[in-house]
Amino acid sequence: MAPSRRSAPFYMTATTQFGLEEVLAEELYQLGATIDKVGQRAVEFSGDMQLCYEANLWCRTAIRILRPFAGFYAPDEKTLYRETGRINWAEYIRPDQRFAITAVVNRSNLEHSLFVAQLTKDAIVDQFRNRTGDRPSVDVKNPDIRLHLHMIENEVVLSLDSSGESLHRRGYRQQTNVAPLNEILAAGILLLADWDGRKTLVDPMCGSGTILTEAALISQRIAPGLYHQGKFSFENWPDFDQALWDSVRLDAEQARLEEPQAQLVGSDISPEYIDLARENVSAAGLEDFVRLSVRDVRDAAAPKGEPGIVVMNPPYGERIGEETEMDALYKTIGDTLKSGFPGYDAYIFTGNLEAAKRVGLKASRRIPLFNGPIDCRLLKYELYQGSRRASTITSPPGPLSKREGEPDAGK
Structure with a gap:
């Protein structure tokens, strides 16, 4: 690899969950990336080494940041072995290092991803030997x-994974309740809700507190990658720039806002879940920014101050016989929203669309997402009275504003 230079852009791919692609593209754009393509569960972009480091630190909805470096057509195993062997692997791996290959194979003559990974590994090892x-x-x-x-269709792309441990594993979650949101999805819901990091945010069914913890990271301008466990993989690359990485990390540490930027209020009927939420919030060092209490959702109400947003992820009721219970719960949620949160916008993330009908409000937005394998929707309800307000969208606080001289994103 060539030495890292801020003036030497290269192509990268950021992976994410279904439905968060546009949110991730906007995050990357705000960091200064040139967005090349928004695909399914991935965003292709280009930038320099500084951007690669910053994307790993700052992107709240990215799973991994990949750096493609080779591509070829391989209709059979002989060609795959030969073409892999033509790459100068000494540019990417030292003999004293350990490596691993993850293969994803679709609509190709070679059908088994483990076999493809093994054959690729053999070609690399044989070249060194x-x-x-x-x-x-x-x-x-x-x-x-x-x-x-x-x-895919016998076209092979090889990439370096710059992230290492999946970026959704922030490291602050001590333990969780039965079906938690992962951190990327929680952050994505907040960004899809166009939350500006300053309005009051209430989660009246907060469980183990992932939504509130991610909200605190956004409002206090804290880079989620600062919680990353162990090294990022790019720190083991031959062209790793320690001075540049130290600078990028220092900038992220100094971007943190110490004064609370928003009221973040969470509650749950379960004392055990509130204890879990407190543990997680404390592990992230955010206990000064989140207020938690034990409370039934039927008793939830807006705190004093200007209206903000309600965000919640109620149970889906996946076990047989829970239909009546779920219908009653979602009706209670609707009653609480109507009586307790005038002037707010509410967002309910659920995998039970039948029960969601019992909320008794008309959703103004229905955003398809997945929670693991569960087909879900993020439903927006506008709770204000009177004439329809003009909606204004403000970007959540980020590490950097757009780099000067760049055009607006054509979205």
Whole structure:
């Protein structure tokens, strides 16, 4: 690889969950990325090494940041082995390092991803052994270098994984309730709600507190990557720029706002869940910014001050026989929203669309998302009275404003 220079852009791919692609593209754009393509569960973009580091630190809805470096057509295993062997792997892996390959194969002659990964690994190891007599070792659990192979219709793209541990694992969650939102989805819901990081935010069914913790990270301008466990994989790359990384990390640490920027209020009927939420919020060092209490959703009400937003992820009732219970719960939620939160916008994230009809309010937005394998919707309800307000969308606070001289995103 060439030495890292801020003036040397390269292509990258950020992966995410279904439905969060546009949110992630906006996050990357605000960091200064050139957005090349918004695909399904991925955003292709270009930027320099500084952007690569910043994307890992700041992107709230990215799972991984990949750096493609080679591509070729491989209709059979012989071609895959040969073309892999033509890459100069000494540019990407040192003989004393450990590496792992993740393969994703779709609509190709070679159908089995594990076989493709094994064949690619053999080609890499054989090249090192033939050239130097030494070879890097394979470690699927804790590799220094992570490689991704994407094969679709026999077209192969090889990428370096810059992230290492999945970016959704912030490191603050001590333990969780039965069906928690992951951190990326929680952050994505807040960004899809166009929350500006300053309006009051209430979660009256907060569970283990993931939505509130992510809200605090947004409002206090805290980079989620500062919680990343262990090294980022790019720190093991041959062209890793320690001085640049130190600078990017220092900038992120100094961007944090110490004074509370928004009222963040959470409650749950379960004392055990509130204890869990307190543990998680405390593990993230955010206990000064989130107010938690034990309260039945039927008793939830807006705190004093200007109206804000309500965000909640109520149970879906996946067990047989829970239909009546869920209908009653969602009716209670609707009654609470109507009586307790005048002037607010409410967002309910649910995988039970039948029960959601019992809310008794007309949704003004219905955004398709998934919670794991569960087909869900983020439903927006406007609770104000009187004439329809003109809606204004403000970007949530981020680490950097758009780099000067760049055009507005054409969205």
